[in-house]
Amino acid sequence: MGTLTVDLGERSYPIIIGRGLLSQAGSHLKKCGIRTGSPHLIITDSNTAPLYLEKLQSALESEGFQIVTAIVPAGEQSKSLAVYEEMMTRAITGGLDRKSAVIALGGGVVGDLAGFVSATYMRGTYFVQVPTTILAHDSSVGGKVAVNHPLAKNMIGAFHQPVLVLYDVDTLQTLPDREVSAGLSEMVKHGLIWDESFAHWCRDHAAELLALQPEALEYGLEKGCAVKAEVVSRDERENDLRAILNLGHTIGHAIEAIAGYGEFLHGEAIAIGMVGSAKLGVRLGADPSLETETVSMLKALRLPTVLPGHLSTDDIMSAMSHDKKFTEGQMNFVVPKAIGSVEFVRGISSDMVRDIVDELKKGEA
Amino acid sequence: MGTLTVDLGERSYPIIIGRGLLSQAGSHLKKCGIRTGSPHLIITDSNTAPLYLEKLQSALESEGFQIVTAIVPAGEQSKSLAVYEEMMTRAITGGLDRKSAVIALGGGVVGDLAGFVSATYMRGTYFVQVPTTILAHDSSVGGKVAVNHPLAKNMIGAFHQPVLVLYDVDTLQTLPDREVSAGLSEMVKHGLIWDESFAHWCRDHAAELLALQPEALEYGLEKGCAVKAEVVSRDERENDLRAILNLGHTIGHAIEAIAGYGEFLHGEAIAIGMVGSAKLGVRLGADPSLETETVSMLKALRLPTVLPGHLSTDDIMSAMSHDKKFTEGQMNFVVPKAIGSVEFVRGISSDMVRDIVDELKKGEA
Structure with a gap:
């Protein structure tokens, strides 16, 4: 305990x-x-x-x-x-x-x-x-x-x-298998935003985690909670730092909203969203391995990494305009710089975001 | 200003x-x-x-x-x-x-x-x-x-x-006349709980206040707000002190609830409630002039001081049991000790409260 x-x-x-x-x-x-x-x-x-x-x-x-x-x-x-x-x-x-x-x-x-x-x-x-x-x-x-x-x-x-x-x-x-994977999506997210070695640990222990092995679960949950607790302690009211916890959530929430709540589990939608964020990171200058590594970690945890083609890009863009991370009409995103490190980027052009959403339908590079 | x-x-x-x-x-x-x-x-x-x-x-x-x-x-x-x-x-x-x-x-x-x-x-x-x-x-x-x-x-x-x-x-x-009086009810309440001289000022300037004379209003509002601000500053989350602002509200809310929202304006209901509180204060040892003075102040502001007989005492008692000031089944009341001074009294017997409610129908002593 x-x-x-x-x-x-x-x-x-x-x-x-x-x-x-x-x-x-x-x-x-x-x-x-x-x-x-x-x-x-x-x-x-x-x-x-x-x-x-x-x-x-x-x-x-x-x-x-x-x-x-x-x-x-x-x-x-x-x-x-x-x-x-x-x-x-x-x-x-x-x-x-x-x-x-x-x-x-x-x-x-x-x-x-x-x-x-x-x-x-x-x-x-x-x-x-x-x-x-x-x-x-x-x-x-x-x-x-x-x-x-x-x-x-x-x-x-x-x-x-x-x-x-x-x-x-x-x-x-x-827990049903699909919910196990969806839960591990937020766990690995805590590695992706804050702790490179924990992100790698999640991938390396994917089999134990998926099999619900108690020691692996206790370690992973404690580590995931600890990252979140650390971020929240530094910024309770989500002024700035805390926004990094939303990695993958801007696109993820839009996917959930337009697919109808239920088609995607939350963790599945944000997995696709995190792939989108990695693509954005690479466009803004990160090493291309950021995207391939992110995809491999999510796949190891049996999470989706491709956006189904039947979801309309227009609908996703429109759903994002209601997102709480949009302040004064700008599009703001949590963008990874490398595994374990992210930044909050303001004023990203909606054309670039639209490109990324289209690209997500084609699967990983 | x-x-x-x-x-x-x-x-x-x-x-x-x-x-x-x-x-x-x-x-x-x-x-x-x-x-x-x-x-x-x-x-x-x-x-x-x-x-x-x-x-x-x-x-x-x-x-x-x-x-x-x-x-x-x-x-x-x-x-x-x-x-x-x-x-x-x-x-x-x-x-x-x-x-x-x-x-x-x-x-x-x-x-x-x-x-x-x-x-x-x-x-x-x-x-x-x-x-x-x-x-x-x-x-x-x-x-x-x-x-x-x-x-x-x-x-x-x-x-x-x-x-x-x-x-x-x-x-x-x-403002319609009835709403003027109802508003002045909360104003004089701030005198009754905290500031004897302000309570007397409200009675002595009742005519100017009822006539909406701007200087009187500005003074009375500023003073009323200042009392409330002082109490709230000392106890933002209503742990203890702040409860004194509820003078008259336990009975008042019950009257509003059972009469159907609308028959009484809030300020009218708490005026009757404040008479009840004064009666309670006298029963618990305050000088009997507390009740007569309270009634005279409220009457000067053209507020009701008697509970209409058609409202059932049982219904009022039952409505009070939902009141937020009831913790763990005890009946708690804000009770005046004198004009300008109140205390929060826990564990008052429901028989005594029932007596007071009945007495309120008979008008002032």
Whole structure:
């Protein structure tokens, strides 16, 4: 079991990573100052509930916590204002007060939704993340929570830090293969933006990671969380540095939006986006091996690296114009200089971006 | 023209109170760092728009600002998630980005709604308050923003500080008499909780205030804002001290909720609530003159001090159980000790509260 601390002054919190943590949840919550006198709400989804809800709930109840639960349909569709309103109703009817915690049991969708509920119910409650996917190692660190608007993803949200992230790697054993790969996409991203040797480690240990070997998972998750925690600690409100975490996300979010949420998993879309970013890096002067290496790492993790031809370049360009990284009409991108090093580049011409999107359909060079 | 500063470290902001400020809005926004490169959204309501929207919009456009607007129906009904979602759609289609401002032109409803939009659009934009009611001198200071849930008022919200409050007292001249009185209710509340001489000033200058005499308004608003700013500066997140601002609000919110939003103006409901608090204070040991003085001040401002008999005591008690000031099942109240001095009392018996509610129907002692 390892513990990392996300260092944010009075909003600092621990990330605990290990095996068998669900059954110890009660004592971990108590250590974070969450009390048994108020009811607490577990939000989870229809995939996760049958596997882990009872285990978490009874672990907490056996320590004296009063628990109410809400199960949302699995999938990005639950990150909607309609489901958000249902969660608010559940919180009110469950009697939650300002000392209550909202506990997210699940992947990124549940974390984002529950986090926004926690951020805004009575203007803010305690928030606990219990991630059950690899992808969530990314979304559970940093305090960005949100729901989607029909016109754009993650448009409605807040910065709301958890008081605890409890990462039981045993829960990852039930992940479908495609979600394993999609989760590893964010893991290798943390290597690509910050730590060359970790990026190489991800590629070299791809087989163990894909086979969900616990030691490899614990190391990879801890390292991935540590990179994210380091970046977030230096820039909580995403003024500048924190934007580097969005490597691949500008194109990736546009792919998700126009393909209809669901055709691509988030990690798959940003894998294609990271290939696009590498291509941009090479155009702006990086060594061409940057692109081939990026592609080989993503392929080792069984991730897509080519954009399907049926997605219209015009639609992707249009979807990008809603992206939060566009300020005052300029196109801004996180661009790699080499494996393990990126920069935030402002004022990239939309013609160059259009070229890159077209090129992504042709596959790697 | 007077300027107050709400002192919240890096979130400090000015409150500017005076005549003719709408037409100078552009230069005030620029001084607060809001730039012309991004579009900005004015949210106002159907009462305020015909009176002041064009004036504010053209003042801003003449300084180079690009403005989009949204007009919501006047009244508490617009503090709903449905209207909130419409505002998000307007913000997206209007092209707002992270450097944009959401500008609230109106009273407390518009301020709360626009503030919550600003707090959560792209995880937070600049927020500017341009209050056009007396009541808004209270809601525009302190950063509490929210919409209502059908089951309880202000249940969904955030703490989000404005970067500027621009209080043009000329806009108050069009207020209906009933709203003038309701606004003065929060003004005298600031005297009752913090400043005995200001409470007496409000009573002694009731005629000038009710007649909207500009000098009296400027003094009263500045003093009321200053009390609130002082309390908020000492306790931004409402841990303890800030709760005193809720004098009269526990009973007041319950009255509003069960009477149906609209029968009572907020300031009217809390006037009755403040009489209830004074009764509670006397029961807990304060001099009986506390109640008679409180009633005489409220009457001087033409506010109601008696609860209509058709409102059920049971319903009021039940509505109070959803109040955010109830932690872990205890009933907590802000209770006056004397004019100008209050304390937060925990664990008051619900029997005593029920007695007080019944007594409020009988009028003052």
